[in-house]
Amino acid sequence: MSAPSREFHRQARQVTRDLNHRSFVQKALDGYYRKRDEYSARFRSWQGARDLAFEIKFDAINHLDHHLEEFARKAEARGTRVHWCPDGGAATQTILEIARQNNVRSIIKSKSMTTEEIHLNDALEARGFGVFESDLGEYIVQLRHEPPYHIVFPAMHLTRGQISDLFQSELGSAPTNDPEELTMIARRVMRKKFCEADMGISGANFAVSETGMISITENEGNARLTTSLPRIHVAVLGIEKVLPRMEDLALFLPMLATSGAGQALTGYNTLIGGPRQSDEADGPGQFHIVLLDNRRTVILADPEQRDALHCIRCGACLNVCPVFKNVGGHTYGTTYPGPIGSVITPHLRGLQSWKHLSAASSLCGACTDACPVKIDIHHHLLRNRRNAARKKPVWWERILFAGYIVLMRSPRLYRLGLRLGRIGQKFHPLVEGTRLDPLRAWTATRALPPLAKTSFREQWKARRR
Amino acid sequence: MEGPPQMTGKETILGRVREALRMPAVRKPAPSSAAHKPHEAREWLPAVGDTFAAQLELFQKNAEALKARFISCASLSEALDCLAGLAAGWKSVGMHRASLLEPFATRLQDAGVRILYTDGGYAMDDLEATDAGVTTCECLVAQTGSVLVTSASSGGRALSVLPPHHVVLARREQLLPDLTAVFELTHARFGSNFPSMLSFITGPSRTGDIERILVLGAHGPKELTILLLP
Amino acid sequence: MRISLFVPCFVDACYPQVAMAAVEVLERLGHTVEFPEAQTCCGQPPFNTGMWNEARVVARRHMRVFEDAEAIVALSGSCGAMMKVFYPELFSGDADEPLAREISSKTREFSDFLVNVLQVTDVGASFPGRATYHDGCHSLRELRLKRPPRTLLENVRGLELVEMDEAETCCGFGGMFSVKFPMISSAMGEVKCDSIEATGAEFVISSDSSCLMQIEGIFRRSGRPRRCLHLAEVLASRGSLPG
Numbered sequence: 014m015s016a017p018s019r020e021f022h023r024q025a026r027q028v029t030r031d032l033n034h035r036s037f038v039q040k041a042l043d044g045y046y047r048k049r050d051e052y053s054a055r056f057r058s059w060q061g062a063r064d065l066a067f068e069i070k071f072d073a074i075n076h077l078d079h080h081l082e083e084f085a086r087k088a089e090a091r092g093t094r095v096h097w098c099p100d101g102g103a104a105t106q107t108i109l110e111i112a113r114q115n116n117v118r119s120i121i122k123s124k125s126m127t128t129e130e131i132h133l134n135d136a137l138e139a140r141g142f143g144v145f146e147s148d149l150g151e152y153i154v155q156l157r158h159e160p161p162y163h164i165v166f167p168a169m170h171l172t173r174g175q176i177s178d179l180f181q182s183e184l185g186s187a188p189t190n191d192p193e194e195l196t197m198i199a200r201r202v203m204r205k206k207f208c209e210a211d212m213g214i215s216g217a218n219f220a221v222s223e224t225g226m227i228s229i230t231e232n233e234g235n236a237r238l239t240t241s242l243p244r245i246h247v248a249v250l251g252i253e254k255v256l257p258r259m260e261d262l263a264l265f266l267p268m269l270a271t272s273g274a275g276q277a278l279t280g281y282n283t284l285i286g287g288p289r290q291s292d293e294a295d296g297p298g299q300f301h302i303v304l305l306d307n308r309r310t311v312i313l314a315d316p317e318q319r320d321a322l323h324c325i326r327c328g329a330c331l332n333v334c335p336v337f338k339n340v341g342g343h344t345y346g347t348t349y350p351g352p353i354g355s356v357i358t359p360h361l362r363g364l365q366s367w368k369h370l371s372a373a374s375s376l377c378g379a380c381t382d383a384c385p386v387k388i389d390i391h392h393h394l395l396r397n398r399r400n401a402a403r404k405k406p407v408w409w410e411r412i413l414f415a416g417y418i419v420l421m422r423s424p425r426l427y428r429l430g431l432r433l434g435r436i437g438q439k440f441h442p443l444v445e446g447t448r449l450d451p452l453r454a455w456t457a458t459r460a461l462p463p464l465a466k467t468s469f470r471e472q473w474k475a476r477r478r
Numbered sequence: 479m480e481g482p483p484q485m486t487g488k489e490t491i492l493g494r495v496r497e498a499l500r501m502p503a504v505r506k507p508a509p510s511s512a513a514h515k516p517h518e519a520r521e522w523l524p525a526v527g528d529t530f531a532a533q534l535e536l537f538q539k540n541a542e543a544l545k546a547r548f549i550s551c552a553s554l555s556e557a558l559d560c561l562a563g564l565a566a567g568w569k570s571v572g573m574h575r576a577s578l579l580e581p582f583a584t585r586l587q588d589a590g591v592r593i594l595y596t597d598g599g600y601a602m603d604d605l606e607a608t609d610a611g612v613t614t615c616e617c618l619v620a621q622t623g624s625v626l627v628t629s630a631s632s633g634g635r636a637l638s639v640l641p642p643h644h645v646v647l648a649r650r651e652q653l654l655p656d657l658t659a660v661f662e663l664t665h666a667r668f669g670s671n672f673p674s675m676l677s678f679i680t681g682p683s684r685t686g687d688i689e690r691i692l693v694l695g696a697h698g699p700k701e702l703t704i705l706l707l708p
Numbered sequence: 709m710r711i712s713l714f715v716p717c718f719v720d721a722c723y724p725q726v727a728m729a730a731v732e733v734l735e736r737l738g739h740t741v742e743f744p745e746a747q748t749c750c751g752q753p754p755f756n757t758g759m760w761n762e763a764r765v766v767a768r769r770h771m772r773v774f775e776d777a778e779a780i781v782a783l784s785g786s787c788g789a790m791m792k793v794f795y796p797e798l799f800s801g802d803a804d805e806p807l808a809r810e811i812s813s814k815t816r817e818f819s820d821f822l823v824n825v826l827q828v829t830d831v832g833a834s835f836p837g838r839a840t841y842h843d844g845c846h847s848l849r850e851l852r853l854k855r856p857p858r859t860l861l862e863n864v865r866g867l868e869l870v871e872m873d874e875a876e877t878c879c880g881f882g883g884m885f886s887v888k889f890p891m892i893s894s895a896m897g898e899v900k901c902d903s904i905e906a907t908g909a910e911f912v913i914s915s916d917s918s919c920l921m922q923i924e925g926i927f928r929r930s931g932r933p934r935r936c937l938h939l940a941e942v943l944a945s946r947g948s949l950p951g
Contacts, residue, residue, distance in 0.1 A: 030891070057522055057524065058521075065522060071507050075503055147697065148687070199696075240635070241634075263657035263658045278623075278678065279680065282677065283676070286672050293629045296634065310497075310498050311498075335878050340892055372889070374882070375878045375880055376756065376882060414759050420748070422765070422766070434721070455925070459897070459922065462924065469715050
């Protein structure tokens, strides 16, 4: 068992027992389900929209080279600097270099999972830059020195009381149980940081190749400020973010809002197509786009799972996943938790170390139904399992299924197996639930159904006679 | 995977992409669906009503559901009074040069409100200290209750998001039915010369990051007022 | 119609009454039921584990057993989905791919077969009691059978059907998943059982005995037993509770 797998098992055992966590997460998501259903029902056809979204992303991803070149060409024509970074190290180096050359001291960030993926904050802080997350949820988890719990709702696992205690100890604020007061405490702190920052780092939700613009979706206005006030703006985005046309946003902005947050449209959807132009009042003098591969091309090279790159990081699959809801976002140990994370992490970080995530699913398929761009999520988990077993089967599974084949190929042996099982069953109560119980994985929490005195095939035979 | 050192990042990534795409994807769009037609999105998105009146009503309903303030004014003087009413207690506002805004600027100045124009540069702290930002917009969107601002139409990037209250002035003919129509408009208006920033503002700034409870005014304006002029 | 019954191995071994009930319902409707006795398992356990070579060995054998069937009725949404949805991918590019596609097209889950093939919505059953229906994930999302079992249950005399909040939420069984990740599987099962309990229903009905094994197992272990019945058992009932 790999180290990440052992850690997953350990944390899963812990969190699944935590009934407070279970009910808190369920309650947090109840409102989301209601709103998501309400707004998707307003679509003339949500299913038709999903089909079209799949088609558009299919076009974008399957002509990725064309769209990336077009995107970069259009962006550069408006004075944007485009940096192509094959891996996280190259991206980090690029951003550090921009910061150094421009004598940057303080950096403000708006929410970006891609920068989490390359551990950008650690690299910047290690070199003495002050880095502040401005999204409220991100700011809270940054103060706690922990990764986001969820890709859209980073602090959804925390109660207001915990946040009040955190602000009290980290910011010296007075304790309060009022979410509005807590939000205003963060707003005041952040206003100062915004005005002081030399550099703003954002992610992007979409990159429109037709116009060379990035699109950022948010609710708080922190991305607006991050991309407006500092003198340098750096946007970090994965190469899969492309959309061919501006018009495609007419579909994707509402779908992202509805799937991601249960909204018709989020508070701010901002397109940025360059640094401040000569006739404009304000805006950063420099705009850099960091295009990141970081093994996305490994997913691209898998013809079966290529559609995993359609992902718009809305988090809908996490919100409906019973595994996610029971083990929580941190248990995965990945930048991208939940079903889509379990699909792509083995590609991004190594199949043998991360295959356990694909096994840790009942394959219920709720994720696939929720996905606005129709990624075949739960079947990809199955394909990851196959790829892992093909390369390096687990020894005990090999033995188990070798025995299984012998039994299932011969109805005679199958019947014999049943008879032996009935004999074994008589002795099972002696060890049931104890360490000696070979079926302990089941019986520790669940009663075992008895084998019937006569099987159906025996009854069928008797009936025919 | 690593390319030879003389390759640029661009060559490396494009090389990987092209190599990866040599094998066609297994899952394809359903064969029945025709080639991608951008206007098809409209067929699936929420309905907006056929008449201007229906669309205006939808805009108001959507905007108000998002806790924006929407005021439809029958005349310019009514709109001027309306803004003056909102401005009670304001010391300074941020604005930009636009013919639509001129009478409003005069009225506010008469009421003793100091005006900071963002055109041609300003001090960030001064704008931060204003009581409101008053801007025009590119259009209003009935389908979503949104206002589209751009760095060209709305006094730059910060004016519509830094002050605690954003007041948008729009004329009735600026109302568009849906997002598809917006992109048709921006293409026609800007061609390849887009402003560096366009932003759909849909309600005041908000967050649900604490226990998924809605709080307005997370980082941007706590209030959004849309004044519709005849 | 000549119907070949596919009785999943665990139904054969643990829940023979489910298969007997299905036979009774189909015969009551005037059809001939066959049980190809050479059948064992459809190959789903190794398939879901990723051991597709092993799965193919057993699945190939299973296909041969049903090669001459006119219609195959599966008494489990999960095993039915294995044949209907996953066989074509498992045998993709294999010499037996045409056979896999043929088996796929001939296979129907029990409620699907009754409602959509035989066009029967009322089998003349009567069953007194308050029950809730659990959607097995394979029935619901691989086979898209949300309505058929409910249509059949709505026409059962005396039966009061109440929906639970988490009807579409997975019970957490998931085959090998249930023993590889027992803590997650059990937590999911507890969520399911709490939702069932909240309806006040005396009975839990499903088209999948494997889900019911999980649900019943948790209910029994936590000392709050509840009767779990396969859809076929309810449809076979003529007023008294099945033994």
